[in-house]
Amino acid sequence: MxxxxxxxxxxxxxxxxITMLLIFKTKVLYSQTPNNTTPKPLVHHIAPWNWPWA
Structure with missing residues (x-):
């Protein structure tokens, strides 16, 4: 058999x-994100709702 x-x-x-791991490892390690994200500041806007019927 x-x-x-x-x-x-x-x-x-x-x-x-082994070949796939070597190829994909180098591709993944050398890839970069298209844009760097920057954290936005947390701004809390608390405003009352102005209901037109109230």
Whole structure:
């Protein structure tokens, strides 16, 4: 039964995982966000509602 012999496909699986991890790791680490976000100051505007019928 050739399915029980891990030699042919395990090396290909391991090599492809290592290749993908190296490629994607460098792509993810060198990617930057398109814009730097700055936190907005918290401003609380508390104003009463002016109901036209009240």
């Amino acid at each position: 050739p399915q029980l012999n891990p030699a042919p496909w395990f090396f290909i699986l391991l090599l492809s995982w």
